[in-house]
Amino acid sequence: MILELADIRVQPEKQEEFDAAIQRGVEQVIAKAKGFCGYKINKGIESPGRYLLMIFWETLENHTVDFRGSPAFQEWRAIVGPYFLAPPAVEHFTLLAKSS
Template identity: 60%
Template structure:
């Protein structure tokens, strides 16, 4: 399993709008992607416009090729992209 960690910064004061939209995007878009295993989200206490999204994938390619190169990615970004203050920082991790 691969863990994707996305560090997301949104525009100030938009948390109340962003959070249900992110949950909707997880439930209706990314969850349909091949290799998707689950997702969790955390909001920073010190920086309330900062979120950490953790997505579990079967393989790295399920995310980098299968999801990012599919129409689902466009749907995903259309829902949550307007809230971004900057592009998310995304990294992938594996167990050792």
């Protein structure tokens, strides 16, 4: 399993709208993508305009090729993109260890 981590910064006055938009975008668009395995969204406490979106994929290609190369990616960006202060920083991770 692959973890996609997107570090997102949004316009301060638009946080409440973004809270709804990001959930809607994941549930209505990304959740239907090939290889999607689940997600988490965390919102900053010290930096309330900062969000960490964690999406779990079966393979790296499910995100980088299947989803990003599909029309669904443009649909996703249309929902959340207007709120971004800058393009999100996105990286991928594999699990090294975890607690039980």
